[in-house]
Amino acid sequence: MKYSKNPSEKQFIIDVRSLSKKYGDNFAVDGLNLKVAEGEIFGFLGHNGAGKTTTVNMLTTLLQPTSGGAFVAGFDILKESVEVRKRIGYLPENIQLYDSMTSYENLEYFAKLSGISKPEESILQVLDFLDAESYRDKKISALSKGMRQRIGIAQAILHEPKVLFLDEPTSGLDPFGVKQLRDTLLRLNKEQGMTIFMNTHLLSEVTKTCSTIGVLSHGKLIHSDSLVNTMKRFNDESSLEQVYLTIEEGHYEK
Amino acid sequence: MKNSIIIARHEIQSMFRERTFILLLAVFVAMTLASAYIGWSSQHTINQVYTAAAEQLRQSGKVAPSSPFADYPHLALLKNMIIYVILIGGLLAISTGYAAGMRERKAGVLKLLFSRPISKEDFLLGKLLGISLVLAAVILLAAAISAISSAFLVSLNAQDVIHLFSFYGFSWVYLLGFAFLGFSFALVKDDEVVALLIPIIFWIMITFVLPELTSALYPTGSLNPTLPQTDILQNPALQTMHDTVYPFSISEHYKESAATILGMKATGTAAPVQSGILNAFKIFCWMLLGLAASFAAVYSFDKSRW
Numbered sequence A: 001m002k003y004s005k006n007p008s009e010k011q012f013i014i015d016v017r018s019l020s021k022k023y024g025d026n027f028a029v030d031g032l033n034l035k036v037a038e039g040e041i042f043g044f045l046g047h048n049g050a051g052k053t054t055t056v057n058m059l060t061t062l063l064q065p066t067s068g069g070a071f072v073a074g075f076d077i078l079k080e081s082v083e084v085r086k087r088i089g090y091l092p093e094n095i096q097l098y099d100s101m102t103s104y105e106n107l108e109y110f111a112k113l114s115g116i117s118k119p120e121e122s123i124l125q126v127l128d129f130l131d132a133e134s135y136r137d138k139k140i141s142a143l144s145k146g147m148r149q150r151i152g153i154a155q156a157i158l159h160e161p162k163v164l165f166l167d168e169p170t171s172g173l174d175p176f177g178v179k180q181l182r183d184t185l186l187r188l189n190k191e192q193g194m195t196i197f198m199n200t201h202l203l204s205e206v207t208k209t210c211s212t213i214g215v216l217s218h219g220k221l222i223h224s225d226s227l228v229n230t231m232k233r234f235n236d237e238s239s240l241e242q243v244y245l246t247i248e249e250g251h252y253e254k
Numbered sequence B: 001m002k003n004s005i006i007i008a009r010h011e012i013q014s015m016f017r018e019r020t021f022i023l024l025l026a027v028f029v030a031m032t033l034a035s036a037y038i039g040w041s042s043q044h045t046i047n048q049v050y051t052a053a054a055e056q057l058r059q060s061g062k063v064a065p066s067s068p069f070a071d072y073p074h075l076a077l078l079k080n081m082i083i084y085v086i087l088i089g090g091l092l093a094i095s096t097g098y099a100a101g102m103r104e105r106k107a108g109v110l111k112l113l114f115s116r117p118i119s120k121e122d123f124l125l126g127k128l129l130g131i132s133l134v135l136a137a138v139i140l141l142a143a144a145i146s147a148i149s150s151a152f153l154v155s156l157n158a159q160d161v162i163h164l165f166s167f168y169g170f171s172w173v174y175l176l177g178f179a180f181l182g183f184s185f186a187l188v189k190d191d192e193v194v195a196l197l198i199p200i201i202f203w204i205m206i207t208f209v210l211p212e213l214t215s216a217l218y219p220t221g222s223l224n225p226t227l228p229q230t231d232i233l234q235n236p237a238l239q240t241m242h243d244t245v246y247p248f249s250i251s252e253h254y255k256e257s258a259a260t261i262l263g264m265k266a267t268g269t270a271a272p273v274q275s276g277i278l279n280a281f282k283i284f285c286w287m288l289l290g291l292a293a294s295f296a297a298v299y300s301f302d303k304s305r306w
Helices: A052-059 A081-086 A103-113 A119-129 A145-157 A175-192 A203-209 A227-233 A240-253 B002-015 B019-059 B074-107 B110-114 B120-153 B158-188 B192-212 B236-248 B250-261 B276-300
Strands: A012-023 A026-037 A041-046 A067-072 A088-091 A163-167 A195-200 A212-217 A220-226
Touching (some): A012 A052, A012 A195, A026 A052, A026 A212, A026 A220, A041 A052, A041 A175, A052 A067, A052 A163, A081 A088, A103 A119, A103 A145, A145 A175, A212 A240, B002 B074, B074 B120, B074 B250, B120 B158, B158 B192, B158 B276, B250 B276
Parallel strands (some): A041 A195, A088 A163
Antiparallel strands (some): A012 A026, A012 A067, A212 A220
């Protein structure tokens, strides 16, 4: 399948080109160039305020860049935003849904907005995949954080997106919830070939889930490579945490 | 358009789960139920007073003049509804628009919603359609209640029924202006309280302040809240104030047009009232103003913020 408009880069499902977002005099994202291949689980690392969420907001077409652009699933985020959104799933940090409605009603609403003609069938399949059938008729307000997260993932994958964007998905989850989420992401990637772009702080999760990583610092990409290559390159370091700190510190010294 | 209909349907479903909306709706329905009886009762009392006075005159050998209320229109018994629409209906409309604008913000799903393949136009149309249909349902319910209760008290003919539904249709247009205003401020104002307060200030200005500077200047203004009955406004300063403020006094234009639709007419000594068509046009412009505010709000708000 062709994803990039540029034939030489067709293997990249996410192709970010000099993407910038400026607030006043400050760059939240500064000339970001990034490529993510189809089928990867990409971990986007960075300190608080590094620009990870701003990047995801731009790639999901929620936010207009100041300059530059990107192609997601072969479509321009600026000129073909609706086409991009048809092909992506999105799970924001601290997922919120309509509290007064049941899980099913929430999912039905998002399914219809995603253009799914038979929502019931898709919802039941997704709830089954996530082992969340028992939440079907429960109001969102009655669900725990972990349960909500699962319904949040359900809404993000209902329409079988090519790329799933997750913003700090483990935020606020207990260890059991984190493990469940990890298993789900790995299954989605393995069974459906879904590309996953994940903003995260949890380095331990990155080692268990991601195939490639990018490190963002003060709006600039300071490292991007496969996890294996990254660990090889910094073979003196004992853990990804050490690698991450070395990369970050190296950048600061520049 | 398909997405707009999905959003509108969701809006209607959600609105009828809102406690504030249900509470205001209950009050509005109760007042609608009461209005026909109150109107009939006051008219009945006036007729009884006239009959007693006429009887006294006849007993004292004098000729009683014919009743000035004999040809009172049937729908005059609904004249209290004009005030209820302005007071409770206005608040209900603001509450409806505000809830529609605030729903995604409060739920924290605005980003999620706009990550789906919908445009701001879909969102705007869906919300406006949802608000309009919710208010149309409220108005239809009130119209049905008024028609049934009036039919019990007086004999309504086909023309009366047409006028009754025209009155409620006109009231719907008037209320949409408030609803759209409530929706607009809910989208653009960061502070939820301020977002609600601003349309309520508009409502207070339109409902109380402007009429105080116009029709309330007439000595009989408080006796008949729907149409001024005298033209004895002779103070030039008051006259100037009236003439300056009156074109902007939306609730008065509504009151005058609504009263005319219900068949009530100013008496021969009435102060000059603008033509019905011009008044109705102003109410339509008021609704369009709210619509324009909604468009501006939707296109200016940042969907990545909430």
